Amino acid sequence: MAARSRRFEPRSRHRVRKASVRDFEIFVEDERYDAPTLLFVQMADEARVRAFARRKLEEDRRYLGVEVREHGVRLFGLGTLADVSDGDLSG
Numbered sequence: 001m002a003a004r005s006r007r008f009e010p011r012s013r014h015r016v017r018k019a020s021v022r023d024f025e026i027f028v029e030d031e032r033y034d035a036p037t038l039l040f041v042q043m044a045d046e047a048r049v050r051a052f053a054r055r056k057l058e059e060d061r062r063y064l065g066v067e068v069r070e071h072g073v074r075l076f077g078l079g080t081l082a083d084v085s086d087g088d089l090s091g
Helices: 046-059
Strands: 022-030 037-043 063-070 073-079
Touching (some): 022 046, 046 073
Antiparallel strands (some): 022 037, 022 063, 063 073
């Protein structure tokens, strides 16, 4: 009985997509503390981090505001950390 030889295909022939994520810093202003809580998250895009920030603000009534930055650059804020330049983010 002859053994069948299997053809070896190198991994490089298979298409592999790398996940594209961005790093964001999230500051949560909590009425219980003098300094904001800092969170680091990785998300695919700004729309996802905006939804995350909104959920975080609604997570606890003691959370007063949320600010999102990317590489130290402020993107937007919600609640008490919202700025007039952010537009209306309440809805």
